Amino acid sequence: MAIFNRYFTVLFRLKTKWISLLLIIQTVATFAITFFNFHNGHLYLNRSIFSNFFTLWLAIFIVFAWLFTGVFYLSTCYQNEHVSGNQTWRLVPIDDKKLYFDNILSSFGALLFFVILEIICTLVLGVVTFTFDSQFHTTIIEMFADIGRHLQQVDLEIMFNFFGAIMMTILCAFFGYFIISFLNYSSRALLDFLPEALSKAYFRVIAVFVIILVAWLAIKASDIGLQIISFPFRFMLGETTGTNDDLALALVLMLAINLLFWFLDTILFSKFFEAREGK
Amino acid sequence: MEFKDNIPIYLQIKQYLYRQIITGKLKPGKKIPSVRELAVQLTVNVNTVQRALQQMNFEGILYTKRGEGNFVTEDTTLLEKTKRELINAELDKFVHSMNSLGVSDEQILKSLSEYLKEEHSDD
Amino acid sequence: MTNPLEITDLVYKKNQKKIITDLNLTLKPGKIVALLGENGAGKTTLMRIISGVAKNYRGSVKVAGFTKEADRKGHLSFTDGLTGFANSTKINDIVKFYQILYHDFNLKQFEQLRDFMNLKPDLRLSELSKGMKEKLVIALTFSRRVDLYLLDEPFSGIDAMARKKIIKSIILWKQEKSTILISDHFVNEITAVLDEVVIIKNKTVCMQKSTEAIRADNQSVEEFYESFYQREEEE
Missing domain, CATH: 1.10.287 (Helix Hairpins)
Known part of the structure; x- marks a missing residue:
């Protein structure tokens, strides 16, 4: 097996190590919250829908699933940067370009794995609810019937819309990784270049702001540049017409922005960004 | 075994082995420990032991059997x-x-x- | 045979300060060499540059004839402080990491070394004393089969018994053709196992000499090393 795959395997294991712990916490916490709410009657939710214990649990579990996915995403962001700057990980005989890509890809893989596990957990809880709550039971059956009726109307446009949204989410996840790495690497490279008196922790924060400011001014200087870069974000904020053409354009531009930062990060990582001394 | 650090160690290793031979700790015709064993035992560099043994071979007090190691001479x-x-x-x-x-x-x-x-x- | 290490005209700057200037160094196969210099002389930096973890230097660094960083990393073994692992990591899990990522890692040899150092495989990093951790690092470093071993101050802050174990393991497990570079800021404990000393002063290599040649001049290696720094004090 090539070093790229072996490195991926080890990184994936590292990043998914605490998933089981996270899921147990989520299950226990949501159970506890449901339990107390259900018996104390301090319920701010509509009683008629959440009359069943499992239905309430399912609802809280889904809210927590979003929250915990966010937490897990942040943990992969942290681990990306931890691995990048660590001597143990950097001493492995693998090309820096491959190491960087392995790092980002394994984080995304771990995130995908986590989302799949969340979906499975939700489905299991859903099936239990389906069995115990007759009201939920009928609502779901009606919903599926409704979907079945609309299924004939699903055309290419709706499909594109659906998969486009998924693609956009994926690109955004990568964008987060790339931009955090970029700020980490460029600020460190800047501080390594400046005199030692400036290499204090708070100068790092200043460096990050300076880099963001310079990048912003550089983009703003050219009106077209600003248009190009801001488009995907304006699209996501609903400031554009929101047609499928806009989605396609937003996707292409987002992909281009990702590729640009991937390229910049790879250069910074392999030429300037040193691992900290590991003693 | 402690060595003086201002005298070449290969000379001190030779002295050490001479003593071992004369006091009968290493007997005539018998195999002496391997280079690595001696190096570990004396906590010295393998190359230095090698050099000492080479000289002792040259002097005739040791002789080498191919693939077996170094032996003490039986020449009384x-x-x-x-x-x-x-x-x-x-x-x-x-x-x-x-x-x-x-x-x-x-x-x-x-x-x-x-x-x-x-x-x-x-x- | 290619030399395990060849450095030409190395310059390294950080924070607008020169740390290494015009450094040249060649090591021959099969040697044990000490890299000596006072604290802050740039010994660790030099080892990090050789290993390809310090970046943005000028000059050429060849390890076993290879210049590309990934190839260099594959032909050398550097004592790493194992900072990539959580404190709760067991020795066995660290070994798995090495087994997967280093194709030249020899498990049998590691187990022999681990036994020799009296380390139990289910110990966690947090349970190791400084001396035990250094022994583990040495065992991991020597379990790879490479041309060049870089030991960065392996004897600092550990007791005499651990030190002796480490020195003996160096003699026992060193392959004939491989070269070991050991950095330290003082030398007296290990002189008997050294072939050569390399002294770093004023950001560059100022002397490279065989230990037996030093002794042939009726000088001890320690005196020889100290004379370089005394001269500066007298000036």
Whole structure:
């Protein structure tokens, strides 16, 4: 097996190590919250829908699933940067370009794995609810019937819309990784270049702001540049017409922005960004 | 075994092995420990041990059997000669230091025989 | 045979300060070499540059004839402080990491070394004393089969018994053709196992000499090393 795959395997294991712990916490916490709410009657939710214990649990579990996915995403962001700057990980005989890509890809893989596990957990809880709550039971059956009726109307446009949204989410996840790495690497490279008196922790924060400011001014200087870069974000904020053409354009531009930062990060990582001394 | 750090270590290893041979700890015709074993035992560099053994091979006090290692010579005249050389070297040192204390050769002889007599009556 | 290490005209700057200037160094196969210099002389930096973890230097660094960083990393073994692992990591899990990522890692040899160092495989990093951790690092470093071993101050802050174990392991497990570079700021404990000393002063290599040649001049290696720094004090 090539070093790229072996490195991926080890990184994936590292990043998914605490998933089981996270899921147990989520299950226990949501159970506890449901339990107390259900018996104390301090319920701010509509009683008629959440009359069943499992239905309430399912609802809280889904809210927590979003929250915990966010937490897990942040943990992969942290681990990306931890691995990048660590001597143990950097001493492995693998090309820096491959190491960087392995790092980002394994984080995304771990995130995908986590989302799949969340979906499975939700489905299991859903099936239990389906069995115990007759009201939920009928609502779901009606919903599926409704979907079945609309299924004939699903055309290419709706499909594109659906998969486009998924693609956009994926690109955004990568964008987060790339931009955090970029700020980490460029600020460190800047501080390594400046005199030692400036290499204090708070100068790092200043460096990050300076880099963001310079990048912003550089983009703003050219009106077209600003248009190009801001488009995907304006699209996501609903400031554009929101047609499928806009989605396609937003996707292409987002992909281009990702590729640009991937390229910049790879250069910074392999030429300037040193691992900290590991003693 | 502690080595002096201002004398080449290969010379000190040779001295050490001479002593082992003369005192019978390494017997004529018998195999001596391997280079690595000696290096670990004496906590010295393998290359240094190698150099000492090469010289001892050249002098004839050791001989090499291909693929088996180094053996102590069975040539008794050579062993006797080595022993004499070692004794002479020690006596040389002793006489030198006595002379430097201003003791004449005759006085050395007298003092030594008296000293030995006392030592033996102690036993 | 290619030399395990060849450095030519190396210059390294950080924070607008020169740390290494015009450094040249060649090491021959099969040697044990000490890299000596006072604290802050740039010994660790030099080892990090050789290992390809310090970046943005000028000059050429060849390890076993290879210049590309990934190839260099594959032909050398550097004592790493194992900072990539959480404190709760067991020795066995660290070994798995090495087994997967280093194709030259020899498990049998590691187990022999681990036994020799009296380390139990289910110990966690947090349970190791400084001396035990250094022994583990040495065992991991020597379990790879490479041309060049870089030991960065392996004897600092550990007791005499651990030190002796480490020195003996160096003699026992060193392959004939591989070269070991050991950095330290003082030398007396290991002189008997050294072939050569390399002294770093004023940001560059100021002397490279065989230990037996030093002794042939009736000088001890320690005196020889100290004379370089005394001269500076007298000036």
